[in-house]
Amino acid sequence: MTPPDFDFPGRGVERPAVRYDKQGELTDSERVERAMQAFARDTTRTVATYLESCIRCGHCAEACHFYVASHDPQYTPIWKLQPFRRLYKKKKITAQELRDWQELIYDSCTLCGRCTLACPMGIDIAGLVTRARHAMFAAGLVPHELHAVAERAEREGSPLGATPKVLKERIEWLADEHEVEIALDRPQADILITLSSIEIMKYPASLVALAKILNRMGASWTIRSDGYEATNFGLLSGNSDWQREMSLRMIQAAIVCKAETLVLPECGHAYSALRWQGANMYGRPLPFRVLHISEFLAEAVRAGKLPLTRLAGSITFHDPCQISRRGGATSAPREVLAALGADLREMPSAGDANWCCGGGGGVVTVHRADDHRHRAFELKMAQIDATGAEHLATSCSNCRLTFDDGQAHFQWSKQMESLLELVADHLAPRAA
C-alpha cells in the first residue's frame, strides 16, 4: 500500500539547468527502471528513516557551501534528494528528472556531511546522496570525467594511471633520488602502507616522507603492488561493485603479508571507503586495524616513537571532511601538530564543523563544476585568511589538489602543505 502523494514539490520553481552526461545507449524507461532498482536495493532501515523524516525546514541550506556560495535554493542539500524521495515512495519519476538532478547529485555535493550537523532531525543527507549516486550510476547518468576516472581505476587499478609498473618505477626513482629505502612487496610486514594515486602522480614527496618516518620508527612495513591504491572512485561515482573491488585488493594484500595494521594515505574518501565501509564490503570484520596516516602518526607520537623538532611559525589546519567530521579522527592531526610544537591557529568552526574545500566527493574532477566550486572555495579562503596563520596544512591529497587549484585560480598567497610531509621534515636528528 502506498500513501497518496501529498508532497509534490513546490510549483513554479525554476528547475536545475539541463546539463548532463550519459553512459550507454539505454532508453529513458530503462534508465528510470535501473535507477529505481538500485535505489530499492539501497533502501535500508536507515535510508527509510531519513526519507520519512524530513520536515522541510531548510536549515541544511546554510550548512552547504554550494548554497551559501550561490544562494540558489536548488542547492539546498535535502532538495538534491527530491527525485529519490519520490522513488522511495514508489512515485513515478522521469529520466529527464534524473538528468536534471545530475548536477545536484554530482557537481554540487562533496558528500562533506556538514548538512547533517545542521539537520534538527539528524538526517545524514550525505549518506543519502551516496545512495542516490548508486541509482544515477545504474541509470548511466554520471558526469563524464568522474565516470572516466572511475572506469580507468577499474581497468588499470588506479584512476590516474598509477599502475603497479608506474608505482615500481616511481619508487625506484624516489628511493634513488632521496636516498631512502622504500619497502615494496615485502612478503611479510606488520604495517601495510597504502597510497593515493594523487600522491603517487602529483605529490610523490609524500612517499618519501612516509618512508623516512617509518624507517626512522624502525617499523616493519611495506607497500604492496597487489594492493596499494586507496583512492576509491567506485565510491565517488556510485558503483558499489567497483568500490568493493578496490577495497578487496587492499584487504587481500594486507592478509597476504600478515599485516596487523593497514595505514591509509592522506586521502579523505579512502578513509570512508576502507575504515568505515571496508569490512562491510569484505562481509566480515577485518583481521587487521585500519588507521588514517594522521591517526598512525598520532599513535607514534603518543608512544614516543617519533621525536620531532619544532615547527617554526604559525599554522592552521584544514580538516578533511571524511576524516574529521564524518570519520571521527578530528583530534589526531592536532595531536601531531602539538607534538610539532606548532602555533596552531584554528579557523572559525574548525574541526567537525569545518567548511569543505569544495573538491571532495569527486567534484574536483568535474570541470563544468569549476565556477561554482571556485565560488565555494572563497568561503574556505576567507576562513583561512581570518586565522592570519603563515602555514596551511591538511591530511588529504584531494583537498591539497583542490587548494592548489584554488590558489592558482585566485592567485592566492597561501600554499597548502601536507601534514605527513611536515612531520617528515621535522624528524629530530638521531642521537649520536
Added chain:
Amino acid sequence: MDLLQFARGPGLAISVAVFVIGLAWRLYRIFRHPAPRDFSAPRRSPSWPGGLRAVFSKMLPPGGVKIRGAQMLNAYGYHIGLALVVFTFAPHIAFVQRYTGLHWRPLPDPVAFIATAVAILGLLMALMYRLTDGVQRLLSSFDDYFSWFVTLLPLLTGMALIERPYYPVPSIAPALPTVPVLLAIHLLSLELLLIWLPFGKLAHAALVFVSRWRTGIDFARKGAAV
C-alpha cells in the same frame, strides 16, 4: 446524537484509532526494511549512548554551523507554546483524566493563554517564512501547508471557547461552555489533527526519535560529530 456527542464518542474513538494504527503503519514502513550489520571496528562501543545523546543534543542549535536564527527561535516558540497549552491547561488535563484516569497539576490559565498566543503567532510566522523564504518555498508541498492548517485549527477553535477561569480547578469535569457546539468544533479540529498526523510531516513528533537515534548510534560508532 448531537455534534458534541459525536465528537466525544465515535469521532474521538475513530480519530484515536486512526492515529494509533496510522503511526504504527508509518513506523512499519521504516522497520520493514533490512538493517545490514556493520562489520567495521567501532571507535566507540557501545554506541547506544550516542543515540540517546543525539536525541537530546539535536534539540539545541548546532555548534559551528550558521543557523536560520529567527526561524529556529520561532520554531522553539511554537513548539514550547503547543506543549504548554496541550499538557498544562486545566481543561485539557481534565479531558485526559476523563478517558484515562491520568491527571497532573495544571498551570494557571494565563500560562496557557500566553502559550496559545505564542503558538498562534509562531505558526503565522512559520507560514510567512514558508511562503517568503526561497529555500522553504522550494521544499514545501501540500503536506507542509495542510499540516500547518491542522495544527493551527485546534488553537483557534480552542481560543473561541475561553469564557471563564479554569484554574484553580473547581471540579475535575468542567461545565459545558455556553455554546456547546464550539466545544464540539474544538474536539473535531483535534480529531482532524490526530487523523492527519501519522500520514504527513507531523509524524516527526515520533520520527524525530527514530531518526536522531539512528544517526546518533551510527556516528558514535565512528566517533563522528552529530
